[in-house]
Amino acid sequence: MTRRHILVTGGAGYIGSHMTLALLGAGERPLVIDNLSTGSRAIVPTDVPFFEGNVGDADFVGRIMDEHPIEAIIHFAASIVVPESVTQPLAYYGNNTANARTLLECAVNHGVPHVVFSSTAAVYGEPDRTPVEEDDPTRPINPYGRSKLMVEWMLADIAQAYPFSYAALRYFNVAGADPQGRAGQSTPNATHLIKIAVQAALGKRSGLDVYGTDYSTPDGSCIRDYVHVSDLxxxxxxxLDYLRAGKPSITCNIGYANGYSVLDVINVVKRVSGVDFEVRIKGRRAGDPAALIAANQRARTALSWTPRYDDLEQIVRDALAWERRLG
Incomplete structure (x- = not known):
């Protein structure tokens, strides 16, 4: 019997491209859907089936599932910029929530038994404690977080109604690049702090803006838990292995359980790069909580997840190396 495919939505994007490489390395058969709004076709390996289109197009997705038996979906395709979600909420509910509903309906109709969903720490909003645990209240403070939490609710309801299981992985701040230099953050005008900082260090930007130094944190800037994209x-x-083993649906934080402030990150980028670039202090952005750090024991225990790159300097070195490759 021919092994079935693992469908990677958004597989030409930053995280999706690393996922495709990881699947290939594990002997799986990835298949990629991407509308190339922010992704790059060139970053998808040539031997991986690729389909350009929108996961919200039921006819398009249905045809692919008819022709290529799918064992599981790893769903990344989404809009991810928090400040943009505040000014364009309908676009986020459309792309992140409504399109996911269409994709999930196709999955149910075609008997796809498993979904691994790209969720976010933004579902917690301003958590009552740090590190935040998976069973803590979900109170997102921006449309991005709400659009993702709605998909988690849909997944839970679908798993009750159909022979279907899921893993919702709540990412903290994803950063870095493939240590072998095969993929990295290539999106034009990306908003990720480490991406922007290494661009500033390499002279691709005229410095870096820090949005708010008046938060209730030790140095006044926001604190985040940065996780290497390859560990993610x-x-x-x-x-995927967990779901294949017949275990129940699960929600897990994916982070390192330690946090760095924006100013901490900037100092590490300056030290690793050897460049003292300009830093400009600006006012706060809408929708940014003061601190988000993951409790990660569930992922380590239930999924047997063992991070290999839990080092901010390593993350920065890999990001710098990729940015230099981009030229």
Whole structure:
């Protein structure tokens, strides 16, 4: 019997491209859907079936599932910029929530038994404690977080109604690049702090803006839990193995359980790069909580996830190396 495919939505994007490489490395058969709004076709390996289109197009997705038996979906395709979600909420509910509903309906109709969903720490909003645990209240403070939480609710309801299981992985701040230099953050005008900082260090930007230094944190800037993109891809492989073993649906944080402030990150980028670029202090952005740090024991225990790149300097070195490759 021919092994079935693992469908990677958004597989030409930053995280999705690393996932595709990880699947290939694990001997799986990835298949990629991407509308190339932010992704790059060139980053998808040539031997991986690729389909350009929108996961919200039921006819398009249905045809692919008719022709290529799918064992599981790893769903990344989404809009991810928090400030943009505040000014364009309908676009986020359309792309992140409504399109996911269409994709999930196709999955149910075609008997796809498993989904690994790209969720976010933004579902927690301003958490009551740090590190935040998976059973803590979900009170997102921006449309991005709400659009993702709605998909988690849909997944839970679908799993009650159909022979279907899921893993919702709540990412913290994803950063870095493939240590072998095969993929990285290539999106034009990306908003990720480490991406912007290494661009500033390499002279691709005229410096870096810090949005708010008046938060209730030790240095006044926001604190985040930065997770290496290759460790994140491994967490998805571990979640896939977990679901294949017939275990119940699960929600897990994916982070390192330690946080760095924006100013901490900037200092590490300056030290690793050897460049003292300009830093400009600006006012706060809408929708940014002061601190988000993951409790990660569930992922380590239930999924047997073991991070390999839990080091901010390593994350920065890999991001710098990729940015230099981009030229």
């Amino acid at each position: 891809a491994q967490a998805h492989l571990d979640a």
